[in-house]
Amino acid sequence: MGKRHLLALFTDFDEAEAVVTELRGVTIKGFNADKDMIVKSPIEHPEVEEFLGYKPVRVQWFTLVGAVGMGFLMFWLIAASQGNFFAQMKGGKPIVPFPPDFVLTYELFILGGVYITVLGFLICAGLPARRSPLYSAKVSEDQIGILVQADEAISGTLKSIFTKHQALEIQEEAGK
Amino acid sequence: MKDIREDIAWAQINNDVLKSLENPRKLYWVILFIAIAVVGVAVGCEIYQYNMGLGVGNFDNPHMWGLYIASFIFWIGMSHSGTLLSAILHIMHADWRKPIYRFAEAMTTFSLMTAGLFVAVHLGRIWQIYFALPYPNMRQLWPNFQSPLLWDAMAIFTYLSSSILFLYVGMIPDLAICRDNMHPGWRKKLYTALALGWEGTDRQWRNFRVTYLTIACFLIPLAVSVHSIVASDFAMSQQPGWHITSFPPYFVAGALYSGCAAIITLFIILRYVFKFEEYMTMAILKKISRLTFAIAMVWTYLVWVEYATAWFGNAHDHHLMIEKATGTYAPFWWMMNFCASVVPFVLFFKRFQTNIPVLFAVSLLLNLGMWLERWMIVAPTFADGYYPWTWDHNQWPSLVQWGIVFGSFGWFTMLFMIFCKIFPSVSMYEVKEMVYHRKLATKKLQATANLAAAGKGAH
Numbered sequence: 001m002g003k004r005h006l007l008a009l010f011t012d013f014d015e016a017e018a019v020v021t022e023l024r025g026v027t028i029k030g031f032n033a034d035k036d037m038i039v040k041s042p043i044e045h046p047e048v049e050e051f052l053g054y055k056p057v058r059v060q061w062f063t064l065v066g067a068v069g070m071g072f073l074m075f076w077l078i079a080a081s082q083g084n085f086f087a088q089m090k091g092g093k094p095i096v097p098f099p100p101d102f103v104l105t106y107e108l109f110i111l112g113g114v115y116i117t118v119l120g121f122l123i124c125a126g127l128p129a130r131r132s133p134l135y136s137a138k139v140s141e142d143q144i145g146i147l148v149q150a151d152e153a154i155s156g157t158l159k160s161i162f163t164k165h166q167a168l169e170i171q172e173e174a175g176k
Numbered sequence: 177m178k179d180i181r182e183d184i185a186w187a188q189i190n191n192d193v194l195k196s197l198e199n200p201r202k203l204y205w206v207i208l209f210i211a212i213a214v215v216g217v218a219v220g221c222e223i224y225q226y227n228m229g230l231g232v233g234n235f236d237n238p239h240m241w242g243l244y245i246a247s248f249i250f251w252i253g254m255s256h257s258g259t260l261l262s263a264i265l266h267i268m269h270a271d272w273r274k275p276i277y278r279f280a281e282a283m284t285t286f287s288l289m290t291a292g293l294f295v296a297v298h299l300g301r302i303w304q305i306y307f308a309l310p311y312p313n314m315r316q317l318w319p320n321f322q323s324p325l326l327w328d329a330m331a332i333f334t335y336l337s338s339s340i341l342f343l344y345v346g347m348i349p350d351l352a353i354c355r356d357n358m359h360p361g362w363r364k365k366l367y368t369a370l371a372l373g374w375e376g377t378d379r380q381w382r383n384f385r386v387t388y389l390t391i392a393c394f395l396i397p398l399a400v401s402v403h404s405i406v407a408s409d410f411a412m413s414q415q416p417g418w419h420i421t422s423f424p425p426y427f428v429a430g431a432l433y434s435g436c437a438a439i440i441t442l443f444i445i446l447r448y449v450f451k452f453e454e455y456m457t458m459a460i461l462k463k464i465s466r467l468t469f470a471i472a473m474v475w476t477y478l479v480w481v482e483y484a485t486a487w488f489g490n491a492h493d494h495h496l497m498i499e500k501a502t503g504t505y506a507p508f509w510w511m512m513n514f515c516a517s518v519v520p521f522v523l524f525f526k527r528f529q530t531n532i533p534v535l536f537a538v539s540l541l542l543n544l545g546m547w548l549e550r551w552m553i554v555a556p557t558f559a560d561g562y563y564p565w566t567w568d569h570n571q572w573p574s575l576v577q578w579g580i581v582f583g584s585f586g587w588f589t590m591l592f593m594i595f596c597k598i599f600p601s602v603s604m605y606e607v608k609e610m611v612y613h614r615k616l617a618t619k620k621l622q623a624t625a626n627l628a629a630a631g632k633g634a635h
Contacts, residue, residue: 038377038378038379039377040375040376040377041381042186042605042608043605043606043608043609044381044384044385045381046385049382055378055382057382057383057385057386059383059386059387059390060386060390063390067394078321097321097322100321100322100323100327101321103327103401103405104326104327104330107330107331107398108334110334110338110397110398110401111333111334111338113390114334114337114338114341114342114394114395115337117390117391117394118341118345118387118391121345121383121384121386121387122372124379124383125379125380125383125384125387126379127348127372127373127374128373129372129373131373132375137357139375139376140190140349140352140353140356140357140376141187141190141353142185142186142187142608
């Protein structure tokens with residue numbers, strides 16, 4: 001059976017919340033709210049997480065790996081290169097001077113942390129992304145969109161839920 | 177006085193900010209034209225200096241850096257408050273930063289780019305600039321890892337690239353708004369590419385929040401380290417007037433100070449030029465003024481610490497201190513003290529905290545003071561070093577030097593104004609968040625008040 005996409009737009013955040021709560025609570029064959037529903041909003045709503053259910057963010061693991069990895073790697077490279085290739089006479093000074101090397105390590109620790117965090121963000125947020133099957137510019141203005149993907153047979157049921165909660169507009173498109 | 181109107185419609189926020197990308201006031205073009213003209217003068221001076229040699233700038237031994245190094249420090253300092261304040265205020269949930277942080281972050285980026293120019297400008301053989309980069313060259317001369325100059329290169333590169341990423345990541349949702357609202361053309365293509373297909377999904381926002389916070393957390397210690405390292409360029413040398421332990425915090429405070437003053441200047445300009453009266457409100461200006469005053473007092477305290485260190489330090493430092501106050505550079509030294517330590521007291525008075533002409537003049541004077549401060553760190557020490565041949569070796573920069581230094585202001589202004597015309601200088605989604613949360617808070621307050629009133633009535 002073919003899949004169909006529906007995008008409902010709401011001007012009222014409370015209504016959107018009610019729809020999501022209802023969709024998560026209701027049992028409809030061929031529709032899984034956790035997988036088939038996406039909430040789009042013009043601003044970051046921390047409340048969305050409360051009614052959408054907890055979903056882990058893994059960006060911080062990238063941060064940890066990037067910062068610690070880059071810090072260690074660069075300290076090792078700087079120290080090793082000084083010890084092995086630094087042709088200048090040291091005159092009794094340590095071959096690997098720790099305080100200045102720590103300064104450089106500190107900077108590279110941050111550099112690695114920031115770069116890999118951004119990389120992690122792109123991976124975790126799925127960016128760059130293709131346009132989703134249905135999109136409304138109103139979502140970046142002042143409306144909240146709920147995009148669902150469901151079997152064609154149940155799209156009527158979902159539409160009625162949206163209508164019940166005073167959706168401003170419902171867009172529909174046949175999916176794959 | 178409210179930071180922002182709570183009943184402002186979200187669609188209007190989009191309209192107002194997007195309009196700024198197309199229809200600024202005429203003053204915008206005047207500023208841009210002047211900036212480009214000044215850059216033209218600087219380019220002319222640089223070409224002349226390139227052809228004739230550094231002598232035309234009045235450089236000689238020991239004055240080999242002149243105004244260029246002072247301007248380098250000034251621009252590095254200017255870059256600090258943008259990202260640093262944006263990051264600190266973000267972590268502290270000070271939501272009044274939201275309408276102003278974007279241009280402050282842009283200021284950081286362009287200040288760093290301007291500072292970077294001086295590395296090239298002060299070279300006699302500019303075509304060999306690659307020798308300035310810290311990498312092992314063909315003569316097996318490795319970079320000196322113990323030199324703060326190498327740390328400088330690394331710290332500034334890290335700061336510049338991290339600041340650009342911080343600015344860009346924070347701008348993605350707004351770029352999506354621009355993409356959705358622009359007519360087809362080069363702008364639409366640009367925004368579409370840069371928005372990366374952002375649609376504001378819950379997944380995107382969730383990861384965005386953590387990413388933005390994480391970068392903010394990294395940037396605070398980074399910014400502190402960058403100017404501490406710039407301070408180490410001086411403090412780790414043995415020159416009188418420079419070998420002072422308090423230099424790193426003194427430089428960091430000075431950086432924040434000049435940056436805050438620049439934020440006031442740019443705030444006033446953008447507010448008028450782009451008709452942002454609704455978003456860059458007087459209440460926010462008042463808060464920045466107070467913040468600037470507080471930082472000015474920290475800086476003033478630290479400058480007195482420096483004077484005390486010199487006064488009670490060794491004979492050379494003591495002598496240099498007296499020279500600064502009475503010698504050739506005395507007028508500039510006193511002007512620096514007046515502009516940076518006395519003028520900020522204007523900000524202490526409530527009626528001036530929202531007086532735009534006064535604030536504009538004060539912010540310019542504060543930055544004049546901070547620029548002079550950097551010059552007064554560099555020049556007098558060279559004219560009064562440990563070697564007798566440096567004594568009374570005063571240097572007055574030539575017109576070529578002045579031309580290039582003024583040109584750097586033009587360069588910064590040009591980049592900044594072009595940025596503000598292409599990218600939204602007020603964060604639309606964050607202003608919406610601000611309006612939304614304030615409205616919620618007001619609703620909660622009203623509900624509580626109603627409950628309390630109902631309770632009283634029942635009794």
